[in-house]
Amino acid sequence: MPVRAITDTYVFPSSSRQELYGDDQLVHVLWRGNMTLCAAACFRAPKAMTWSAFLTEMVEPWAGSDPDYVPGSARDWVLDGRPFTPEPDRTLAELGVGHKSLIEFWV
Amino acid sequence: MAKKLPLKQRYAALTRDVHWEPSYVDPEKVFPYTSFEGIKIHDWSKWEDPFRLTVDAYHKYQAEKDKRLYAVLDGFAQSQGHLTLSDARYLNAMKLFIQGVTPLEYAAHRHFAFLARYLNGAGPRFAALCQSIDELRHTQTEIHTLSIYNKYYPGFHNWNRMHDRVWYLSVPKSFFDDAISAGPFEFLIAISFSFEYLLTNLLFVPFMSGASFNGDLPSMTFGFSAQSDESRHMTLGLEAIKFLLEQDEGNVPIIQDWIDKWFWRGYRVAALVAAMTDYMLPKKFMSWKEAFELYFEEQMLGGLFPDLAFYGIKPPRHVEHAIGEKDILSHQVYWVLYQFSFAASFTTTVPEPYELDWLSSQYPDTFDRFYRPLWDKARKIQENGGRFFFKGLPQLCQTCQIPMAFTEPGDPTTICQRHTVYNGERFDFCSDGCQWVFEREPEKYVQAWMPVHQIYQGNCGGPSVPEVLAWYGIQEGDNGEYLGSVEHTNWQRWHATAPVGS
Amino acid sequence: MTATPAQQRPRTVGVDLQQNSEDTRAIVAAIERDNPEAVVRHMPGLVKIQTPGRLVVRRETVEELLGRPWETHEFQLAIVTYYGHVDEWDDDEIVIKWSH
Numbered sequence: 205m206p207v208r209a210i211t212d213t214y215v216f217p218s219s220s221r222q223e224l225y226g227d228d229q230l231v232h233v234l235w236r237g238n239m240t241l242c243a244a245a246c247f248r249a250p251k252a253m254t255w256s257a258f259l260t261e262m263v264e265p266w267a268g269s270d271p272d273y274v275p276g277s278a279r280d281w282v283l284d285g286r287p288f289t290p291e292p293d294r295t296l297a298e299l300g301v302g303h304k305s306l307i308e309f310w311v
Numbered sequence: 312m313a314k315k316l317p318l319k320q321r322y323a324a325l326t327r328d329v330h331w332e333p334s335y336v337d338p339e340k341v342f343p344y345t346s347f348e349g350i351k352i353h354d355w356s357k358w359e360d361p362f363r364l365t366v367d368a369y370h371k372y373q374a375e376k377d378k379r380l381y382a383v384l385d386g387f388a389q390s391q392g393h394l395t396l397s398d399a400r401y402l403n404a405m406k407l408f409i410q411g412v413t414p415l416e417y418a419a420h421r422h423f424a425f426l427a428r429y430l431n432g433a434g435p436r437f438a439a440l441c442q443s444i445d446e447l448r449h450t451q452t453e454i455h456t457l458s459i460y461n462k463y464y465p466g467f468h469n470w471n472r473m474h475d476r477v478w479y480l481s482v483p484k485s486f487f488d489d490a491i492s493a494g495p496f497e498f499l500i501a502i503s504f505s506f507e508y509l510l511t512n513l514l515f516v517p518f519m520s521g522a523s524f525n526g527d528l529p530s531m532t533f534g535f536s537a538q539s540d541e542s543r544h545m546t547l548g549l550e551a552i553k554f555l556l557e558q559d560e561g562n563v564p565i566i567q568d569w570i571d572k573w574f575w576r577g578y579r580v581a582a583l584v585a586a587m588t589d590y591m592l593p594k595k596f597m598s599w600k601e602a603f604e605l606y607f608e609e610q611m612l613g614g615l616f617p618d619l620a621f622y623g624i625k626p627p628r629h630v631e632h633a634i635g636e637k638d639i640l641s642h643q644v645y646w647v648l649y650q651f652s653f654a655a656s657f658t659t660t661v662p663e664p665y666e667l668d669w670l671s672s673q674y675p676d677t678f679d680r681f682y683r684p685l686w687d688k689a690r691k692i693q694e695n696g697g698r699f700f701f702k703g704l705p706q707l708c709q710t711c712q713i714p715m716a717f718t719e720p721g722d723p724t725t726i727c728q729r730h731t732v733y734n735g736e737r738f739d740f741c742s743d744g745c746q747w748v749f750e751r752e753p754e755k756y757v758q759a760w761m762p763v764h765q766i767y768q769g770n771c772g773g774p775s776v777p778e779v780l781a782w783y784g785i786q787e788g789d790n791g792e793y794l795g796s797v798e799h800t801n802w803q804r805w806h807a808t809a810p811v812g813s
Numbered sequence: 814m815t816a817t818p819a820q821q822r823p824r825t826v827g828v829d830l831q832q833n834s835e836d837t838r839a840i841v842a843a844i845e846r847d848n849p850e851a852v853v854r855h856m857p858g859l860v861k862i863q864t865p866g867r868l869v870v871r872r873e874t875v876e877e878l879l880g881r882p883w884e885t886h887e888f889q890l891a892i893v894t895y896y897g898h899v900d901e902w903d904d905d906e907i908v909i910k911w912s913h
Contacts, residue, residue: 218757361899523858621913
């Protein structure tokens with residue numbers, strides 16, 4: 205349903221669109237089955253970042269906010285609703301991670 | 312002096328009789344905003360103002376209300392009343408109030424002034440004018456009241472700047488911006504009806520009773536003083552909806568759609584109130600659940616909606632989700648505030664054992680099972696010299712802008728994830744309600760100023776937490792853990808040196 | 814706190830008044846006298862009054878209990894909130910009820 209507006213044309217760009225982040229994009233990561241961390245994290249990550257760098261530089265320091273997190277224990281990855289096997293040396297873009305993608309894992 | 316007219320005639324003479332029909336300017340040009348929303352009004356004179364308040368009576372009683380409030384403020388300040396609060400941490404609730412609610416009063420003042428100019432009918436214009444002045448009074452009395460605490464406690468400065476910038480305050484701010492940027496009739500349904508009539512009791516009544524219970528007489532007094540105006544505002548909301556429904560049958564589906572939208576928007580904002588009610592009042596008075604059952608389920612769903620059924624209006628869409636959340640809402644939201652208070656202008660702490668027991672008694676089905684273990688864990692971390700914080704930024708809901716901590720209906724352990732792809736871009740939501748609101752008007756919500764996204768775009772002072780906090784206007788001592796904080800140590804010092812018996 | 818009232822019962826209307834003055838005490842007493850079925854709850858700083866169907870505040874009763882002239886507009890100094898529809902507000906009485 206369109207916005208009912210006083211003008212005939214009501215068109216504005218998204219304030220969170222990918223181009224505002226240059227070569228980077230936003231990526232959401234959710235630790236399933238964990239109630240300590242209250243929500244998924246949002247990261248700004250280069251599209252060209254490798255999975256292993258993403259994991260050790262971004263995901264694990266965040267997951268480690270919960271002292272029960274054991275580095276390397278994340279498993280059963282899901283990308284945008286589909287099971288997914290991350291390959292450490294491939295980039296986020298190559299793995300199909302897009303702007304505001306949701307990555308889920310269990311431990 | 313001439314004999315006073317009876318109330319009804321006096322009201323007519325001072326309100327309706329000062330109205331005129333424009334003769335040499337097209338009415339469409341005088342009132343350009345009341346047609347584009349699709350609402351049809353055939354006879355503006357059918358508007359009833361049950362309070363029949365006139366300018367002279369308005370001034371007289373508002374002056375009396377202020378006189379009473381300022382007598383309380385003076386007495387409280389002179390007697391060092393802040394030392395008789397239940398605990399210093401109580402004031403965190405009032406910090407949230409001045410940062411989150413007071414700026415909304417000012418926004419309401421501005422927009423009701425706009426309605427006082429742009430509604431076609433004299434009755435609703437006058438009601439909007441009174442409300443505009445009321446809202447300005449509320450803004451001023453709240454600032455004045457809480458300035459008493461600003462002398463002694465951190466977190467009360469810079470609230471206006473914070474309202475524009477800080478992540479959790481974007482929740483109430485974006486709610487009101489959404490209403491103000493709608494047309495005048497949607498604004499009336501959004502603010503006057505859905506917020507003031509349906510939900511405002513949940514904010515003011517139990518909360519201000521809580522203020523009274525915790526020794527905060529000034530806040531209780533401004534709260535009830537504001538709320539006494541609120542009963543007029545509620546009447547405006549109810550009158551607006553009845554008037555619009557009676558004017559044209561074609562208005563009914565438009566109004567229903569707005570009720571559906573604004574109930575959910577308002578309910579999500581009220582989530583902050585749920586956390587304040589259950590966790591931020593050291594002396595407990597009424598749980599969020601009990602307040603919700605009494606003021607919303609009994610009074611609104613049980614009383615109001617059967618009345619509106621006459622016009623074909625149904626209870627709001629997604630209301631069953633709100634009812635389903637009453638056992639979990641406050642716990643989820645305070646857990647968010649606890650782990651993000653390093654980036655807030657208030658402090659949080661693990662509830663005391665007596666508070667945990669009270670929460671168990673109020674929430675027997677959920678608290679011990681889901682939430683007490685989290686607090687036990689947080690306490691253990693603290694006993695080991697740490698403090699649990701979320702080291703990062705959270706995913707936010709594109710509609711309500713709250714971190715996406717809400718859970719699937721009926722399953723308090725699974726975070727709810729919804730998303731919609733619009734123009735090739737993905738947008739995330741905390742609930743079916745927020746997703747539905749977005750999908751009605753995606754062109755509007757794609758523009759949302761999402762605090763986390765803005766930080767990552769470099770628009771909030773810099774990439775590091777200290778830079779963002781500086782840009783927010785949050786100073787050392789405003790934020791973080793309560794135990795050992797400036798306010799906590801001051802409070803202990805002030806009470807340790809107080810003479811026995813005081 | 815008393816227990817939450819049962820959800821299923823005749824539709825009530827009600828007002829919450831500030832518990833702040835002699836005036837309010839007289840108004841509460843007047844409401845109780847004119848609405849025999851009223852249920853009154855005391856909360857911190859607040860008096861909650863609920864009645865089935867209809868609630869009336871009569872000027873004459875308030876004046877009698879207050880011992881001075883009282884305008885119905887003065888009710889605005891006492892009221893915190895209400896639910897129901899303000900059906901009548903004139904010089905002599907205030908009536909709150911549902912319309913349908």
